[in-house]
Amino acid sequence: MITRLTDIVNYLETLENTYKELEKVMKILRSLPSKWDTKVTTIQEAKDLTKLPLEELIGSLMTYEINLAKKQQDGEDKRRRA
Structure with a gap:
């Protein structure tokens, strides 16, 4: 997922149109799959999106992705043991 986020950010930067930080943040949030x-x-309610740096958003999403992967792996490990 992070590769996709990075690709989106890089693509936005290559466009001739310049985007404000808020626009980049919103585009990334809208591009995430429904499981997110x-x-x-949570991010929309807890953060002031007008002041949220893109790097902080990506860091938060990376942490969430790592936690999702860990929970999935733990679930698979429990099923194998059963």
Whole structure:
């Protein structure tokens, strides 16, 4: 997922149109799949998106992705043991 986010950010920067930080943040949040809806809602409610740096958003999303992968791996490990 982070590669996709990085690709989106890089693509936005290559366009001739310049985007404000808020526009980049919103584009990334809108581009996430539905399984990320809970995280998107949490970010929108907890953060002032007008002041949220793109790097902070990506860091938060990376952390969430790592936690999702860990939970998935833990679930698979438990199923194998059963």
